[in-house]
Amino acid sequence: MGKYVVGIDLGGTNIKAGIVEETSGMVIVSESIKTNSDKGMEDTFERIALLVDKMLKDSEIDKSKVNGVGMGIPGPVINGEIVTFFANFPWEKGLNIAKILEKKLNLPVKLGNDANVITLGEAWKGAAKGYKNVLGLTLGTGVGGGILIDGKILEGFRGAGAEVGHMKLVENGKLCGCGQQGCWEAYASATAIVKETINRFDENKFNLVWKNIDGNIKLLEAKHVFDAAKEEDRFAVEIIDYTAKYLAMGIGNLLNVLNPEIIIVGGGVALAGDFLFDKVKKELKKYALPVTLENIKIVQAKLGEDAGIVGAAALLEL
Secondary structure (H helix, E strand, C coil), X not given: CCCEEEEEEECCCEEEXXXXXXXXXXXXXXXXXXXXXXXXXXXXXXXXXHHHXXXXXXXXXXXXXXXXXXXXXXXXXXXXXXXXXXXXXXXXXXXXXXXHHHHHHCCCXXXXXHHHHHHHHHHHHCCCCCCCXXXXXXXXXXXXXXXXXXXXXXXXXXXXXXXXHHCECCCCCCECCCCCECECHHHHCHHHHHHHHHHHHCCCCCCHHHHHCCCCHHHCCHHHHHHHHHCCCHHHHHHHHHHHHHHXXXXXXXXXXXXXXXXXXXXXXXXXXXXXXXXXXXXXXCCCCHHHHCCCEEEECCCHHHHHHHHHHHCCCC
8 A cells, every 4th residue: 555645725715635645646535625714723623633534534544654744824834834824814823733733633744835835736746847946826816926946945034935926016006915016916817817807898898808798797707808819809818918918027037036947837827828828938038037038948737626735745745
């Protein structure tokens, strides 16, 4: 029998957990429960422990065959143990969450920032396997980042390394969800695409995007804009070109600082694939030093819905 690792993705709404076979990285079983963070940290972690025990029992896997538990956390993490603060929950700051969960599970526990662990997963068993210098980007509600340097994840002094979505691209620019202005994610996330589209509807409703949502902006998603752009709708193409410019600006800044071998892009925006990546690559020449573009690869993440689970498991493997 092989050894296993448990991966847990702690999200604002749901908790996803899975048992991962360490040799293949395959998720052999996974389950999801509501986070219910308003009921308090103790309640949430007690239910996580019960969920892990249930999965092991249902899979007939003895704890002696489990190397440990990895968990992705929405917040900065220090030394794989201490959560500086939870980005989405009104829980106590600076707690050693690893030790709390270890007592409940009687297994070793290691924590990581959720964006960081997704990058780790891609380096372990995904699109960045075999690479040591990796920039991982998650383009969804916000812009998340993970950075591997010489095979090691960049955490920073207080666990807040790689918060790339909050680089400032525009002085006194658009308001970001963090409360500051001009952040990269205010221009390059799925949320930003939706907001920009709604703003442009004020001047132009004669377009394929408006038609496809039947004029109901509550239905609007970034995918509607990409789909219309692929149909060469001018309104949509202009929005995607605008987004590609700011994506390239942010990536160019990071290339100049990090000089990675490969950039892995995940999240909802990444589903646009080469249609978007090709535009970004053309724009990159305006912002990145030529040497940083030599042999650089920009590819879509591979792990999909299992990224959080596999990435958390990778905390025990890399």
